[in-house]
Amino acid sequence: MxxxxxxxxxxxxxxxxxxxxxxxxxxxxxxxxxxxxxxxxxxxxxxxxxxxxxxxxxxxxxxxxxxxxxxxxxxxxxxxxxxxxxxxxxxxxxxxxxxASTMVLPTTPALLTLLITNATLDSFNQVRQSCLVDRYYGTYGDQSLFMVDPNLHCDPFKLKLDLDWQWDLISVHPDHELLFLKKMEIEDAISGEDTLIGGLERLVEYTSNDPPAASGAQWPLIEVAPTYSILYHAEHSAILSISPHLLPYIDNALPPSYKAYALPKIPLPSRRVPEEAKRRIRLWTDLVEYDDDVNRIVEGLSSRKLRQDVRYLTGEDSNSPILSRSSFSEGGRLAAEWIFEQINQTGAECELKQFLPGFAPNVICKYQSLDESAGTIILSSHYDSRGSRGKFRAPGGDDNGSGTAAILSIARAIARNGIVFKSNVQLIAFAGEEQGLWGSRGYALELWNQGANITLMAHSDMLAYRVPGEPAQLAFPKIGTGEVVDLISKVASIYSPELVVGSTPACCSDHQTFHEQGFPAAQLFERGGPIADPMYHNSGDLSDREGYDFEQLRSITKALMATLLHTAEYELLGWPCVRQQTSESDMV
Structure with missing residues (x-):
């Protein structure tokens, strides 16, 4: 180190x-x-x-x-x-x-002790029984982070924890954001060269060239020179202290194999998913069996419509104005408005919800419930995208036009079948995922502060790439709620038996911010094993290419919607229950 x-x-x-x-x-x-x-x-x-x-x-x-x-x-x-x-x-x-941050030198640092261990918070009771439990800043892949202020009488070197720790002193800038940069688990054949430091050295250079303004970005003019520093650097990870003005550029500076995760401003609470919530999900899993109505509804999902939605989001559709869905681009804002319109017309009440200045908004859509006191089930994706380093074009066909198209298809199926839920149901498209899970983290914390009863959260991120010669697959990262994984896996075996279900070392999408707040959550992913899409974080991430499989996308979407129907409970009220009748092109 x-x-x-x-x-x-x-x-x-x-x-x-x-x-x-x-x-x-x-x-x-x-x-x-x-x-x-x-x-x-x-x-x-x-x-x-x-x-x-x-x-x-x-x-x-x-x-x-x-x-x-x-x-x-x-x-x-x-x-x-x-x-x-x-x-x-x-x-x-x-x-x-x-x-005062403006009067007393914004570069004045605070010294903290950084501790990193290859374990999750759930896996070590020693930490839960020590003062470190209140200094937890998240688990990212196989690394858990703690930061300790020496003034607070929590000396990690006297705790005698039987864990494999790395530690370092870091100087924390009071006005900067902290980003944990992690190399993703990617197949060696497509991993490429990892020039992390070289890319970061161009961060300030990007601001002088003014690419966001030229691309219609929403970030305000920079009045002072933005800065950054690398506080920690290991073989496959780093911690970056960065001026907020540089956030629009961070995904453009990173190698494709690296992702940024925003560290919270304050330590994360030690919140586990309540046992009662897990028992409820286990009961759902035990009770799930084949249902004719559910099968009829999910068989109505259309691979043709999935293709139309993906092509609009990527800009492959000649009628689409979207070239990039970066959170700071004009295309990101246009995509949010289009997603809003598509789901809002299916009977949901949608909101474009801002979470931080400069970012495109989250799209939050809520369906009226027959029982407003019931719990809430959330199906989500992130709609923002990332292209090749230094390139503006960011079509994001697989990452994550595929997951967003799945959410749109589920919304249209709700309208087409006249479904009214007994539970509260939210369909969400998050922004800010590629810069560090910003959109979902803010919303998950808001829900926890409101005391929301989130009974299940399922997040779709990268569903459509299939390595030629491999079977159609569905996989789950290890971070998440095991009971949710078991439930979706069983539902998939009933309604999408063609899917081979497994696990993946790919990690850390928007479901994780809900899991951190103690909500039952899991992510759906396209493949067991490492990321294999050669266009991952690449401007070539289009749908018209070898390996982009709309049938796999449809199969995963069927499993996701069937999970919703079996858990939210519903009635079929028939037409008309939507603002605008969906077209017959929604059908297969």
Whole structure:
């Protein structure tokens, strides 16, 4: 493991004093003036702010510490008191109420101890019984991340955990986003060259060339030079600290085999899927058996209509204005509006839901329930796409026009058959997946804060590529809820027996953000084993090519819709129950 130099040299405070930002959730006692003391400190800029003034401006809390006193192993150190000047002389307190990101140097870092282990949070009870359980930042593939502030008396080196850890000290920029960059599990024949560092070095260069503006991107003009730094770098992963202004460029800078995952601003809660929720899903699985009505409905799904939808999303349809569905492109916004219109006319109430400035919106569609107190079942995809490095064209035919087309076909089948659900049902197309699961993370947290009863979440990402000579397949990543996997697998064996069901080391799509919040969730994927699509994260990801299999896509869509029908419960009310009658082209 090695750390690389920060690409943006931080400003220096007088007498080598470091200003440390503490995440507000780490210590609730720091959320107001410490013990009501009205303290102030003269910065190197000569400006002063009192505690009350800082609170009024909404700034954060910080602690001053002399840099040489920071233990290189990241262990907690005794507090040092600092006076009202920069000499380091003893004074009344070492705690400053708050700091302004615009006044107190946005490059001022906080030192944290980064811990990485090849295990999931569910698999080690030792961590659950230690203070590290409150310092968890997610599991990505086979790596779990923890970040510990030495001030908070959680010394990982004294916990004597029987785990294989890697650790490093990282300097966290208060105004940056943290991205975990991970090399995906890809077949060797298509993996290509992994020039991660070379691509990242072009990040700032991209901003000067202004490609987003030329492409109709929604990101505002950059008023200050954006920066980034690589905080951690291992053989197949890295942690990037990045200015928010560079987010539109990150997927363009990465090699095709790498994906970015946004680390949460605060530690993730240690939320497991409740046993009651698992028991409900196991009961559904036990009760599932062949049903004539379900079979008739899913057999009505059309591979021809799936093809039409995919071709519109990729721009292969001459009537489509979409060249890219990047979250920051005009095409991304157009795709969101088109998906909104397609599902909204099937009887759902749809919303274009913004989650962060600059990103295209999530498309959230809800069907009226016969019992509003019932739980909610979510079927989702992500509609944003990614092309070749340095190229604007991003058709995303497999990743993820295929999953989005599956959701659209299910919506039309609901309308065509006059289906009304007893449970609450949501069909969702997320944005921001390719930049780090931004759209789904915000929505999953919103649902948890609302106390939503999510009984099942099934996410479709990459469903249509089949290696020539291999059978049609359906696979599930290891991150997710096993009971959901078992349920969908059994349903697939009944209604799509042609599918060979297995597992995949491919990981970390939008279902994971729901699983982190304790909601039962799983992802549907196209193949057992590593990613094999040679056009993965490539501008050649079109549907008119060898290996793109609409029959496999239809088979997986049938299994997904049958799962919905068996779990949501429904009545067939017949026509008319939609705003606009779907055409006969929806039928096979």
């Amino acid at each position: 090695r750390r690389l130099a920060d690409q943006s040299a931080p400003h220096q405070l007088a007498k080598n004093i470091v200003l440390r930002h503490l995440p507000l959730t780490f210590a609730s006692s720091y959320r107001s003036c410490i013990a009501g003391v009205e303290t102030s400190y003269r910065y190197h800029t000569g400006q002063r702010r009192s505690c009350g003034q800082c609170q009024t401006l909404g700034y954060r809390i910080a602690v001053f510490r002399s840099f040489p006193d920071i233990d290189p192993k990241g262990t907690a150190l005794p507090e040092r008191s600092l006076g009202s000047d920069s000499s380091g002389a003893q004074g009344s307190t070492s705690t400053l109420c708050c700091t």
